[in-house]
Amino acid sequence: MKNSRRQFMIMSAAGACSIALSNTVQAQAMVAETDPQAAALGYVADATKVNKAKFPKYAAGQVCSNCALYQGSGPTGGCSLFGAKKVAGPGWCSAWAKKA
Numbered sequence: 001m002k003n004s005r006r007q008f009m010i011m012s013a014a015g016a017c018s019i020a021l022s023n024t025v026q027a028q029a030m031v032a033e034t035d036p037q038a039a040a041l042g043y044v045a046d047a048t049k050v051n052k053a054k055f056p057k058y059a060a061g062q063v064c065s066n067c068a069l070y071q072g073s074g075p076t077g078g079c080s081l082f083g084a085k086k087v088a089g090p091g092w093c094s095a096w097a098k099k100a
Contacts, residue, residue, distance in 0.1 A: 009019040030076065038093070041081065047092035055094055065089035068097040 024051045031038050033045060042055050064070050064079065064087045071078035076086045081095055 001020045012084060026085055028078070029083045031079075031087050035082075035085075037082065041093040041095055043087070043091060045088040045091045045095040046092055050092050058092060058096075062092055062096045063089065064091040064093075064096075066099050067095075068093065068099045071100075 001077045028069065030045075031043060033043055035043075042050070044050055047058075047063045052058055065072075066079070067079075069080050070087070070089070071080065072086075072089070075089045077089060078084070081093070087093075
């Protein structure tokens with residue numbers, strides 16, 4: 001009886017770990033510029049293509065990777081505005097805020 005209980009506990013722990021890891025390993029989707037929320041914020045994947053007439057707040061050098069809302073250190077990362085979707089590091093949106 002001890003062997004089957006021990007095996008059950010080990011298999012349960014292994015199953016729980018594999019479920020937890022499978023959710024984090026899956027690739028996150030990128031935010032599309034046509035996404036309604038992204039369009040409302042003026043998000044572009046390349047900050048050099050910002051419509052400066054429509055977004056006069058934009059200044060050269062403002063990119064997602066140096067924004068306070070950017071969560072990552074690579075070419076793509078999460079943004080608290082877009083939930084589980086990733087944004088491009090060289091992108092920009094009107095919610096850009098200087099990183100402290």
